[in-house]
Amino acid sequence: MLSDVMEDYLKAIYSLQMEHGPPVSTSDIAEYLGKTPPTVTSMVGKLEERGLVEREKYKGVELTDEGETVALEVLRHHRLLEAYLTEHLDYSWSEVHEEADALEHHISEEFERRVAAALGNPKVDPHGDPIPSADLTPPDSSGLSMLSDHGVGDTVVVCRVSDRNPEELEYLSEAGITPGTTIDVTDIAPFGMVTVRVVETESEQSLPESVARTIRVREPDGDCQGEDEEVSMA
C-alpha cells in the first residue's frame, strides 16, 4: 500500500511533467512540495524501488505507467472532490483546493463512485481541469495553449486556471476570468505584464506573466478537451 506522502510525490511529478515535460528535477519537486532536495532524493529512491518512477541519477525522474495511473487516481479524487464541494456544499471556487488535498487520499473507491454519480460523471472540475475517467486513461490536453504565449490581438477562450493559489484564484474570479470566458489580448508590456479585455464584462484586466502562464486557453472555435460546462461555480 502506498502512503499519502508517496501519492503526493506522484501527483507532484505528474503535474510538473504536464508543465515542463519529463524529466522532472529533484529541486522542482522539492519546491513544489515544500520539501528539501535530500528529502526528495530519498523519496524518489523509494518510488523507484516500487517501480513507480524511472530515474537517472543526477538527471531527473519520470513516471512509469504504473506511477502515472496512481497519480491519475489521486487527481481524479481531487477533482471530483473539488467539483462536489462546489456543487453540493456551496464552496466557492477558491476554497476547494485545500479541502480536496486533505481528503483525496482518504476516500474509498465506493465514495469515489458515489460522488461521481451524484455529479453526473463530470469531465472537468470547477477550475476547468479535466477529471481523469474511472479507467484512468491519461487525459489528452492537446489544443490548449498558455495565455502568456499569445500576442496582442488574439482572441481566446479560457479553459482552465491553476488551482494551486487561492489568492490568485480569488482575483481571477473577481476579474470574471473563469473557464468559458472569452478574452482579447490588448497589450503586452515588456516587463511581463499582459493586459486583456474580458469580452463578457467589457472590462480590462492586467495580469502578471506568471499568472498568464497558469491560464490555459483555446481558439474561439475549438474545444477544451473535456468540454462539459455543467459544473457551476460560486
Next chain:
Amino acid sequence: MLSDVMEDYLKAIYSLQMEHGPPVSTSDIAEYLGKTPPTVTSMVGKLEERGLVEREKYKGVELTDEGETVALEVLRHHRLLEAYLTEHLDYSWSEVHEEADALEHHISEEFERRVAAALGNPKVDPHGDPIPSADLTPPDSSGLSMLSDHGVGDTVVVCRVSDRNPEELEYLSEAGITPGTTIDVTDIAPFGMVTVRVVETESEQSLPESVARTIRVREPDGDCQGEDEEVSMA
C-alpha cells in the same frame, strides 16, 4: 497539532469511558485499537505530557476536559459524516462507519459547518448515537439502558446500536432492529441468548448477549436524549 493517531486514542478512551467508566486500562485500549499494550503505554505517556489524559501508573487512564473536548470534536466529525453519507450519498446503514473513520481526521471546520448545515444540524447519527453539538459540551446519555439488562416481559424502544461491527449492523438492519423500533423481551436463555419480539414487524429475533449489550434502549414513554428522528437509513 495533534496527530490522527492521537485523535484515535482519545476517541477510543472516550468510548471506553462511556462503556465502563474511568479508569480505562491499557489492555482495553490496545484491544479496542488493535495495538499491543506497550504501544499504548507509550502513546498514553505522550497524551499525558500534552495534558489530554490523566494517568496513574499501573492503574489506568482518564480523559482531562481538554482531552474530552478533542474526542468530542472527532466524534462530531465522525457522526456528521455518517449522517451525511447516509442522507446524501446513498450509503447504507452498515457501510458508513469505515468511511467516516477514514475522513474524520481530515475535514476542516468549514467542512464540518457546511455538512451540519446541509443536514439541518441533526442531533443523532443513523445509528442513534448523539452528535456532539458544535460547542462540544458533553452529551448526556442518562435514561438509556442496555438491552441485555432487561428481563422477560419488558417492552423497550431502541435508541442506539453500536456502529463498530458492520456484520452485526447488517444483521440488525435485516432483523428490523433500528433506532425507534419497539421490542418486547420474550426469553432469556441461561447461556447468554436474548430473544425479542419486534413489535413493528411481529417477528422474533434471538441475539447473543454480546450484541444485546451494544443495543441501548429506553422505556416506551421516555426520550432518547437526542430525539430527532429526521435522519433516515437505507
Next chain:
DNA sequence: TATTTGTTTTAGACGCGTCTAATCCGGGGT
C-alpha cells in the same frame, strides 16, 4: 505470608519521512 498469575511498563529495535551538513557530479566559462 509466599507464590503464582496476569497485566503493565521498560528496553531496545525498526521503518517512515523529514532535516542539516557534507560531499559529489557535470555542464559552462575561462
Next chain:
DNA sequence: ACCCCGGATTAGACGCGTCTAAAACAAATA
C-alpha cells in the same frame, strides 16, 4: 583542458508510531 558553481546525492540524525522480549508490579491464591 581546467575550474567552478549550482544542483544532486550521501551521511547521519531525529521524532513518530509501532513491535517483541524482558522486567516490574499488583492482585488473587494457596
